[in-house]
Structures are given as structure tokens and as C-alpha cells.
Amino acid sequence: MACEVWIGGGGVICGIGDNLPACIEAFRNMATGAATMEYLSSAHRGTYPVVEVRADNATLAARAGMPAHISRTALLSRIAAQEAWDSTGLGEIRNYRVGFVSANTVGGMDKTEEFFADYLKDPQSGQLSQVVNHECGSITELVADSLGIRHHVTTISTACSSGANALMYGARLIRNNMVDVVIAGGTDALTRFTLNGFNTLMILDQESSRPFDDTRKGLNLGEGAGYVVLVKDTLKELIRTPWCKLSGFANANDAYHQTASSPEGIGNYLAMKGALEMSGLKPEEIDYINLHGTGTQNNDSSEGLAIERLFAPHYPPVSSTKSFTGHTLGASGGIEAVFSALAVREGYLYPNANFGTRMKEVPFTPVTAFSEGNKVHHVMSNSFGFGGNCSSLIFSIG
Amino acid sequence: MSIYIQGTGCVSPLETAAEGLFPAVVNPAYDGARLKVSDPDYKQWIDIKQIRRMSRIIKMGVAAAKLSLQEAGVEKPDAIITGTAYGCLDDTGVFLTKMINQQEEMLTPTSFIQSTHNTVAGQIALMLSCHAYNNTFVHKGFSFESALLDSIMILKEGKSKHILMGGMDELTTHSFNIISRFNRFKKEPITHTELLHSTTPGTIAGEGAACFVLGTEKGDNSYARLTGLTTSYKPGSTAEIAADIIAFLAVHEITQEDIDLLITGRNGDSEEDVWYEHVESTLFPGQAVGCFKHLCGEYPTASSFGMWVGCKVLSSGQVPATVLFKGKTREKIKKVLIYNHYKGTHHSLILLTGC
Numbered sequence: 155m156a157c158e159v160w161i162g163g164g165g166v167i168c169g170i171g172d173n174l175p176a177c178i179e180a181f182r183n184m185a186t187g188a189a190t191m192e193y194l195s196s197a198h199r200g201t202y203p204v205v206e207v208r209a210d211n212a213t214l215a216a217r218a219g220m221p222a223h224i225s226r227t228a229l230l231s232r233i234a235a236q237e238a239w240d241s242t243g244l245g246e247i248r249n250y251r252v253g254f255v256s257a258n259t260v261g262g263m264d265k266t267e268e269f270f271a272d273y274l275k276d277p278q279s280g281q282l283s284q285v286v287n288h289e290c291g292s293i294t295e296l297v298a299d300s301l302g303i304r305h306h307v308t309t310i311s312t313a314c315s316s317g318a319n320a321l322m323y324g325a326r327l328i329r330n331n332m333v334d335v336v337i338a339g340g341t342d343a344l345t346r347f348t349l350n351g352f353n354t355l356m357i358l359d360q361e362s363s364r365p366f367d368d369t370r371k372g373l374n375l376g377e378g379a380g381y382v383v384l385v386k387d388t389l390k391e392l393i394r395t396p397w398c399k400l401s402g403f404a405n406a407n408d409a410y411h412q413t414a415s416s417p418e419g420i421g422n423y424l425a426m427k428g429a430l431e432m433s434g435l436k437p438e439e440i441d442y443i444n445l446h447g448t449g450t451q452n453n454d455s456s457e458g459l460a461i462e463r464l465f466a467p468h469y470p471p472v473s474s475t476k477s478f479t480g481h482t483l484g485a486s487g488g489i490e491a492v493f494s495a496l497a498v499r500e501g502y503l504y505p506n507a508n509f510g511t512r513m514k515e516v517p518f519t520p521v522t523a524f525s526e527g528n529k530v531h532h533v534m535s536n537s538f539g540f541g542g543n544c545s546s547l548i549f550s551i552g
Numbered sequence: 553m554s555i556y557i558q559g560t561g562c563v564s565p566l567e568t569a570a571e572g573l574f575p576a577v578v579n580p581a582y583d584g585a586r587l588k589v590s591d592p593d594y595k596q597w598i599d600i601k602q603i604r605r606m607s608r609i610i611k612m613g614v615a616a617a618k619l620s621l622q623e624a625g626v627e628k629p630d631a632i633i634t635g636t637a638y639g640c641l642d643d644t645g646v647f648l649t650k651m652i653n654q655q656e657e658m659l660t661p662t663s664f665i666q667s668t669h670n671t672v673a674g675q676i677a678l679m680l681s682c683h684a685y686n687n688t689f690v691h692k693g694f695s696f697e698s699a700l701l702d703s704i705m706i707l708k709e710g711k712s713k714h715i716l717m718g719g720m721d722e723l724t725t726h727s728f729n730i731i732s733r734f735n736r737f738k739k740e741p742i743t744h745t746e747l748l749h750s751t752t753p754g755t756i757a758g759e760g761a762a763c764f765v766l767g768t769e770k771g772d773n774s775y776a777r778l779t780g781l782t783t784s785y786k787p788g789s790t791a792e793i794a795a796d797i798i799a800f801l802a803v804h805e806i807t808q809e810d811i812d813l814l815i816t817g818r819n820g821d822s823e824e825d826v827w828y829e830h831v832e833s834t835l836f837p838g839q840a841v842g843c844f845k846h847l848c849g850e851y852p853t854a855s856s857f858g859m860w861v862g863c864k865v866l867s868s869g870q871v872p873a874t875v876l877f878k879g880k881t882r883e884k885i886k887k888v889l890i891y892n893h894y895k896g897t898h899h900s901l902i903l904l905t906g907c
Contacts, residue, residue, distance in 0.1 A: 197656035259668065261690075271652050277729050285730055289637055290669065291692035307785050308698040309691040311639065311669035319687055323698075326705040347644075350651050351664035407632070407677040407686040413665050424683055540665070541674025543686055 159325045159400045161549065162244070162335070162385035162393040164492035165237025167230055168378030168479045169205030173237050174492065177479075178502070181524045186478045186507045188362040188374045194344045202358045204344055205376030205480030220300055225262035225287055226343035226377075228296040230485075234379035235297055235337050238492075242383050243394030244335065250389070253306035253333040254298040255324045256381075257316030257340030259484040261290040264345045293341065305333050314446070314539030315405075316340050317487025318547055321382065322403045328386045335389065339381030339488025348483065349375055355413065363449035363481075365474035366458065366520045368511040373448040376480020380489030398498035401532070401550035402435065404428025408542035415452050419460030421544035422446075426464050426534065429546035438468040439532050440548070442503055444494045445520070446536040447474020448481050457536065458516035469518040470534075473506035487537040487545065494535040495549045501528040555707055555778045556907065557764050558714065558771035559626065561619025562860045563589055563612040564760040564848050572623060574864040578874045580744050580847055585737035586728055587758045587849035598679075605662060606675075607642040609722035612761040613672035614679065616718055621680075623773050624765035630712035631685035632673050633702050635695030635719040637852030638727065639669035645726045672720060685712075693894025695719060696853040697783050700902070703766050704781065710768075718763030719856030723849075728757050736850075738820070747820035747846040748877060755819035758849015762856035764863075770907060775867035776888075780804050780903035790830035793899055797835055797891065800901050808835050812885040813871060815862055817855065817892035819845040827893055832878070840879035842871055855892040859902055862888040866906040 164174060169187035171177035180187070187205035194204065207214070211229060215222035218232040235254070239247065265284040272280035287296060294309040306327060310319045317340030324338035342348075352358050352375060359372035382400075390396050406428060408421025415422065430437060446457055461472070475493055476482075482489055493504060506520035531551040538544045562568040565580040569592035580587055594603050594611045597618040603611065613634065621629065646663040665671075670688040677686050685706065689698035696719030703715045731737070738747075738754040747756060765771075766778060782800050787793045801807055814836050816828040832841050842865070848857040865871050865888055871881045890902040 267648065267652075270648050273726075273730070274649060274652055278733070282730075282733055286734075289692055290639070290690040291637060291695070294691065304785050306783075307691070308689060308694055310687065311690040312673075312686070312688050313668045313670055323687070323702055326702070330705050330708070332701075346651060346656065347648060347664075350656050350659055351647065351661070351667070354659045354661035354664055405685045405687060406683050407674070409677045409681050409683050412671070412674055412678065413661075421683060539670075540668050541670035541686070541688075542677055543670055543674065 157329050158387040159328050160385045160387060160390050161397040161400060161495040162383040163238050163241030164382045164495055165234040165241060166380040166489050166492050167207055167234045168482060168489055169207055169376050170478050180478060181504050184505060184507060186362055187480060196346050196349055198349060198353060202360060203362060203374055205374055206344060207377055223283065224296060225265050225293060227258055227262060227341050228293045230343055230379040231256060231293060231297045231341035232300055235301060235381045238337055238381040238383050244392055247302050250335050251305045251333040252303050253324060253327050253336040254294060254303040255308055255320040255336055255338045256294040257310045257320040257484045258290050258293055258342050259311055259313060259316060260345055260347055261293050262287040263347045264343050267346055312539055312543040313541055314483055315487055315537040315543040315545040316484040318537035318545035319405060320488065321400060321491055321547055322405060324384045325400050328384055334386050336384040337381050338384055339491060340484040341379035342377060342482055342484040344375060344377040357450045359449060362508055363477055364508040365447035365449040365477050365506060366454050366513060367509050368513045370449045370451065370454060372450050374480040376482040378482045378485050378489055380485055380492045382491050382495055396552055397495045398549045399552055402429040402433025402548035404432060405545045408544055410542060413540050415456035415538065417456060419456030421542055422457050422460035422538055423463055425544040425546040426460065429548045433548045433550060435532055437465045440470045440534050441530045442497055442533045443470055443472040444490050444533065444535040445472050445474040446538045447476050455515050458513055462516050471503050471521045473504050473520045475504050477507035490535050491547055494533040497530050497533050498549050498551055500526055501530045502526050503528050553708060553768055555704060555766050555768060556770050556774040557776045557778055557863055558767045558774050559620040559624025559765035560860055560863050561616040562762040563592060563616050564857055565589055566847055569615060569619060572619060574872050582743060582756060585756050587756050589760050607640055607666060609640055609720055610672055610675055613720045614675055616761040616763040617676045617716055620763040620765045621716060624714065624771055626714045626765055628680055628682045629684060629714045629716035631706055631715040632676050632682060633687045633699045633715060633717040634673040635689045635699035635853055636669060636721055637690060637692050637695045638721050639690060640667050640671050641722055641724045641727050643667040645724055693852050693898025694783055696856045697781065697900045700781050707766060707768055714765055714767045716763060716765055718761060719853030720761035721759055721851045721853045723757050723759040744846040748818050748843055750820040751822050753821055753823050755821040755850040758851045758854060760848050760857050762860040774907060776863050777905045777907050779905045782901050784899040786897050787899055790827055793827060794831055794835055797831060797901060804903060811887050811889045812882045813840050813842055813865060813888045815842040815844060815858055815888060815890045817845055817858060818843045819850045824896055827896065831891060838879060840881045841877045842875040843877040844875065852894055855900055858890045858892055862890050862904045866904060
């Protein structure tokens with residue numbers, strides 16, 4: 155490739171921490187996030203635990219410097235994007251050609267739900283200010299405008315793999331010299347729409363989720379936002395501490411079913427294989443895999459079998475950080491990209507919480523304790539989703 | 553490296569799906585300020601059992617995709633990339649309505665499953681058993697343009713031969729009602745021959761799907777190359793966009809004189825058309841200008857229909873009378889520039905060259 159793409163920084167807000175250091179503390183202390191819902195209003199409050207960001211919209215708005223009436227998805231996005239930018243030490247955004255590539259799955263749905271309840275009673279009622287930012291792209295633009303980003307702004311939505319695809323597109327923008335820096339990742343707030351949707355699929359666990367455990371029953375929904383800052387190599391010198399390189403990525407389609415993964419995880423396999431090919435690495439060179447690991451029967455089995463096919467007999471340490479953060483949908487690829495990139499810089503291995511029994515289908519088990527100072531030179535991050543969308547990213551030491 | 557348009561497919565308010573040509577008879581049926589697609593017989597491309605479950609955006613997207621692949625003679629593309637600002641609005645509305653009316657109880661999964669924005673791209677992959685790269689952009693008036701840019705960047709990497717890409721959006725009763733409340737559409741009755749000359753604010757609501765197979769080699773049915781693409785987010789003034797156009801043409805080593813047909817996204821909204829008027833009269837005075845939104849209505853991915861019209865002009869060598877808005881067409885049409893903006897905030901330039 156003509157130009158290397160560096161990770162210059164990152165930021166996260168999710169149910170286990172308001173910022174990246176707080177999230178790392180939660181991993182260190184095995185403090186998982188699933189709890190009774192407090193901020194989302196739903197008929198299923200007592201049934202399904204969720205992993206909420208522990209702040210109301212007014213508090214988030216004050217932190218984001220944005221109005222409190224806009225979608226929570228935009229507030230979360232702004233907070234994580236700002237942390238990501240600040241961590242780079244690049245200074246003023248306007249001094250660079252900056253792109254903002256953000257992913258989300260349901261845009262301003264949290265507000266649309268409120269609007270729609272009134273609108274269904276009378277098509278002339280409902281406050282238009284609640285529906286004006288319904289579109290996924292509106293969320294991205296609210297944040298881009300408040301950050302002062304104009305050079306390139308776009309939004310990706312490929313269900314649960316959205317955030318990872320934002321990094322791929324962002325890397326291509328840099329390689330094609332369209333921009334010098336890209337803030338790339340994703341955001342999603344909890345909504346009743348998604349909670350009820352996943353409930354119809356019968357894949358929500360009524361307890362804290364147990365990814366890659368034989369007794370797993372489903373996922374916990376979470377919310378949050380996560381962004382890395384992608385930087386072209388000629389700007390690397392200006393970065394406070396470059397974290398690592400984005401050395402490989404690939405996107406493949408499972409082409410099996412609109413929501414379910416193929417039993418053997420063909421899309422997962424092709425995405426991981428493609429990412430390895432781009433990075434020029436052999437499977438045994440991967441030091442850690444941040445799994446998609448939702449905790450559903452179907453995902454973990456398909457993902458596990460795809461890993462077996464590609465990595466056997468050299469299984470790297472693996473874990474699903476969704477056992478802490480819940481499944482944050484469009485944000486998950488961004489959040490987990492930040493964790494994965496930081497793992498390379500710090501030698502972290504993240505724990506998989508709630509693990510007890512190895513899955514029958516696969517010969518490996520996830521890491522269950524946090525550790526640091528490990529030799530972590532290459533990390534793979536997996537994101538798979540509805541529509542058969544499968545993506546893998548590889549972060550490598552510089 | 554050149555990028556060729558190897559096949560096109562379009563489902564629109566006109567009979568564009570029938571022969572793949574620009575239709576001889578043009579009579580888009582305005583229903584007040586609303587313009588719906590003319591549904592082709594979807595059984596040609598989709599199993600009848602599946603048709604019943606599919607919302608219109610999935611059907612039109614799949615049909616446009618299959619038409620473009622057929623014209624290109626491609627069975628499985630090396631990537632599938634879609635742009636849709638609103639996504640699957642109909643299924644979203646169905647699930648949302650039931651969720652509210654039934655107080656979150658007794659819901660069924662179908663409409664939720666089909667509500668995700670990547671449903672069309674996923675369905676196409678499923679129908680083609682295509683494991684290739686698959687992506688969906690959902691960024692308002694840049695949804696189609698982002699998909700186009702992603703396609704260009706991937707083709708430049710040299711590993712992909714054919715990319716299926718397209719733009720699609722559907723209009724639903726809910727979306728029409730809600731957007732109407734923002735005073736976005738004409739209040740007075742109007743026809744497609746009058747729309748572009750309107751002096752009042754507001755436009756006509758539209759929808760459609762247009763797909764393209766792009767590749768680095770000239771196909772049997774290639775009539776155009778995609779020569780350039782650029783976007784501008786929230787330009788400060790008409791002067792800024794005019795400067796952007798001159799700079800864009802300069803990058804491609806041409807000037808305004810070289811443009812045989814300028815296609816603009818005029819939509820009959822007196823406030824929004826100011827941008828086009830400025831560009832037409834200051835940069836391209838006396839030159840031929842074509843328009844398309846009186847035929848497809850306004851929607852965030854309408855530029856995909858504009859690009860389809862540009863392709864048809866280049867393949868036939870003629871500008872259909874209903875498309876020509878002003879000026880006189882040149883005998884030979886080689887270069888077509890499409891300038892579109894959405895709500896004055898999302899501006900794009902697409903340059904096509906006949907081949």
C-alpha cells in the first residue's frame with residue numbers, strides 16, 4: 155500500500171466507563187456493566203438487563219457542549235470523538251484536512267420514538283424537533299458541525315459491523331490522499347426500537363451475557379460510542395504517542411441469511427482471512443483476537459468454528475469485551491477498535507467475563523483475567539452483523 | 553486507470569426498467585406533490601414467495617441491481633455497495649407503529665429484520681450467493697456519492713474487476729406526511745412540465761433505485777466512463793461552488809467549454825434552484841442544460857437517477873426532449889457533468905465521458 159495509516163488516538167464512552175481510562179479500570183477490576191435499565195423507558199425494564207451509560211441526557215449534553223434535546227446517540231458520539239481527538243495532541247482541528255466517518259444503526263430513533271407516539275394519534279401532532287434528526291447521517295453531521303469538520307463527512311450503517319467499516323473507509327480516504335486525518339468509529343444509544351427488535355429474535359439474555367461459554371443464552375444490549383483517529387504517515391511525527399498501525403482489514407458477506415450466521419461462519423472466515431492477507435501476516439502472528447462474541451448461540455458458534463478453521467492449531471488469546479460493555483451495535487466496531495489498538499500499545503489482554511464452561515464446538519477458551527505488559531504486536535478485531543456483513547481489522551505495532 | 557460503467561439498472565417513476573432505455577413516453581404520475589415509482593413486474597427477478605415479504609425499497613433495489621448486472625454480463629460482482637439516506641422506512645414504520653400501539657408486546661421479527669439500512673445490500677448478496685465486500689452508506693444527500701467514492705477507491709486498489717453499486721430510497725405515507733410538515737413540498741397542484749419553471753418554494757417528493765456495475769475494463773455494453781467525482785459539504789456561497797466546479801474540471805484537464813451537457817438537480821424549489829441558476833448562467837451561459845428531478849422527484853439519493861440519465865444520454869447520443877431544460881444540444885455528446893445538491897447542504901459533481 156502506498157501510505158501507512160496510523161492510529162493516533164482513541165476515545166470511548168460506554169456502560170463501563172465515561173472515558174477510555176475508566177473502561178480499562180473496569181476491565182482491571184472485572185466490573186461488568188449489565189444492570190437494570192435506568193435511563194431507557196421500556197416495558198421490558200424488569201426482564202432484560204442492559205449496559206447503559208450512567209448519565210442522563212442533560213449531563214451528557216453538558217459534557218458534549220450540545221443541546222440536551224438532541225438524540226443521545228449524537229451526545230455519546232461527540233464525547234467519544236472529542237476524547238479521541240484530544241488524545242492525539244494534534245491541536246486545532248481546523249489546521250488539518252479532517253474527515254469524520256461515523257457509523258450508527260438507528261440514527262435519532264430515541265427521539266423519533268417519542269415523536270411517533272404523538273404522531274400516531276394525530277398526523278399533525280408530535281414535535282418536529284424530535285424527528286428532524288431521525289436520519290443516521292444527521293447524527294454524524296450534528297457532531298461534525300460541532301467539531302468543525304467539513305472536509306469529508308459520511309455515515310455507514312451495516313448493522314453490528316458498522317463501526318469497523320467506518321475504519322476501512324477512513325483508511326481508504328487517507329490512502330487516496332482525500333484527507334490527512336479521519337476520526338472513525340461508531341455510536342448508538344439504546345432505544346426501545348432495538349431492544350424490542352432483538353427481543354422478537356429471542357436472543358436477549360435475562361442475565362449478564364456469557365460470550366463463548368457453552369451455557370450462553372444471548373446478548374445484552376449496550377450503548378456508547380468509540381472512535382480512533384486515523385492519521386497518514388507523514389503526520390505521525392505530530393502525534394503525542396502513535397498507538398499502532400491499521401495494518402489490515404477486510405469485509406466479506408456471509409450470504410446465508412438476513413440475520414443468522416452460517417453454521418461454519420463462512421463470512422467470518424473470509425473477513426479474517428482477507429484482513430490477514432492485507433496485513434501480510436500469518437495466523438500464528440496474531441497475538442490477540444477481540445471477538446465479535448455477542449453471546450448468542452449462533453454467533454459464537456459460527457465465529458468459533460471460523461477461528462478454528464483459520465487458526466488451528468495456533469489459537470491466540472481471545473476474548474469478548476461485550477461481556478463487559480454489552481453489544482453496542484453500530485458503536486461496537488468503533489469501541490472495540492479502540493480497545494484493540496490500545497492493546498497493541500500497552501500489551502493489554504482483556505478478560506472475557508462470566509466464562510465457566512468451554513463451548514463444545516471449539517477447542518479453545520477465552521482469556522478470563524486482565525493482564526498488561528504482554529507481547530501484543532498484532533491484534534485482530536472482529537465485527538459481524540445482520541445482512542451477512544462481516545468485518546475484521548488488524549492493528550500492528552509500528 | 554479508467555473506470556467504465558459496464559451496466560445500468562433503474563426503477564423510477566418512469567418506465568425505466570422495461571428496456572433499460574430512456575422511455576419514449578414520459579408521463580410521471582404526480583399525486584399531489586408525491587411521485588411514486590412505476591413498479592415493474594418484480595417476478596422477473598425475485599421469487600414470488602419472497603416478493604410478498606419484501607418492502608418496496610428492497611424490491612426496487614434488487615430489480616435495479618439485477619438489471620445492471622444483466623447489462624454488464626456479470627453474475628457475481630467483487631463488491632456490493634449501496635447508498636440510502638432513509639433506509640428501509642416502510643419496515644421501520646411498521647415495527648415502530650406496532651411497538652407503540654401494542655405497548656411493546658406480541659411483536660414479530662420480520663419488519664425489524666428488514667428495517668436495517670443494509671437490508672438491500674444484504675439481500676442482493678444473499679440472492680447472488682456473493683461473499684464479496686458489502687457496504688452501505690447512509691449519509692443524507694451524500695449516501696450515493698459515498699458509495700460511489702468507496703467503489704472508485706476499491707477499483708483503484710486493482711483487486712476488484714466489477715463493483716455493483718447504487719442509490720435507493722423509498723417514500724412512505726409516514727415519511728411524506730412528516731416531511732410535508734417541514735414545508736418541503738409544493739402546496740399547489742403542478743405537473744412535470746411546469747415544475748422546473750416554478751417560482752414558489754417547495755418541490756415534489758420522489759423515490760427510486762438506480763444501480764451501476766463499475767469496472768476497470770470496457771464492457772460490451774459500456775457507453776460511459778466515470779471520470780470524476782467530488783463533493784462539497786455546506787459550501788458558504790454560490791461563488792464557492794462555482795469555484796469548486798472550475799477547480800474540479802481543471803483537475804480533469806478540461807474547462808466548462810468541454811462540457812457537452814450539464815445536468816443539474818433543479819427541483820422546482822425557488823429557493824434551492826438559486827444554486828443551479830448561478831452555476832448555469834455564470835459558468836455555462838448558452839450551453840445545454842438538462843434536468844431530471846421533474847421525472848423522479850426529490851430524494852436524498854436522486855443523484856443516482858441523474859447519473860442514470862447521464863449514462864442514457866451518452867449511450868444514445870441524444871438528449872431526450874423532456875430532459876433538455878435550456879440551450880441547444882451539440883451534435884456530439886462526449887462529456888456530461890452532473891451537478892446536484894440536496895437541501896443546499898450536500899453538493900456533488902459527477903463527470904461522465906462517452907466511450
